[in-house]
Amino acid sequence: MHDAIPTTTLPNGGTVPVIGQGTWHMGERKASAAEEAKTLRHGLDLGMTLIDTAEMYADGGAERVVAEAIRGRRADAFVVSKVLPTNASRDGTTKACEASLKRLGTDHIDLYLLHWRGRYLLSQTVDAFETLRQAGKIGAWGVSNFDSDDMEELFAVPEGGNVATNQVLYNLNRRGIEYDLLKDSQARGIPIMAYSPLDEGRLLRHPELIHIAKAHQATVAQIALAFLIRNPGVIVIPKTGMPERVRENRASVEVHLTADDLAILDRVFPPPARKMPLEMI
């Protein structure tokens, strides 16, 4: 028996599992697309129902892989996609969303994000998001790569307070958001979606993490993910194209770090002592 995946609550009252699945680099090679879709379906079977994608990934190829994964079981999935900043005008956002819906083979995206800030006014993008939401084409909207000052600007825009998540770079090597953004988001009830939670694989050979993992009879990936999801309101979206790694990542909910583990992690990966500008990949 496995522990159920804990959930976190979005501002609209909906719940999502705290471990989802990333899709960056999926759909880049035709030969692997079917296997990638199968891996995502395996994750759905295990309760990792939140799938994160973007129009940018493989120029729409990742959304096509997601389409294949959710075909015939749309209700099992919570699909997150993103509009590129270069498309994020009022009309451009609507067109980009329609194109994503087509590639995803669905009539709605559960959560639609602005991938990062660009030259268009936030008020334009938010206006388009709200119109899409009212039309039922998206369930909720959010942002990505927004630092604290960007969030303040967003809250000042009409209906900007309807933001449902901020997806940012967060892992043991990149703890900058712990200084302010994480606490502010928790206080407002806006989940943080941690991208590159394994630092794109860079964390996996760290000797101290290997040591902690051994003590828990766990893997380094599980320690890295458990560290993040112990924070209330944090969702992780590791990407893997391998079913056995999907199972491994899912089982990180069974790893409970001790106060001693956390003290070691703070020594090896120090938390921020001052404001750090938000890093992004």
Ligand code: NAP
């Ligand atoms: P990541 O999830 O930190 O790491 C992915 C890498 O780790 C892949 O090379 C994967 O290889 C490997 N991996 C995954 N699970 C593993 C395990 N249990 N053991 C060993 N290796 C493992 O990096 P990411 O893909 O950059 O980030 C995750 C997702 O966040 C992306 O896919 C994307 O959806 C999203 N993202 C968003 C933004 C943004 O700007 N909003 C930016 C970056 C990423 P295999 O596939 O070979 O297993």
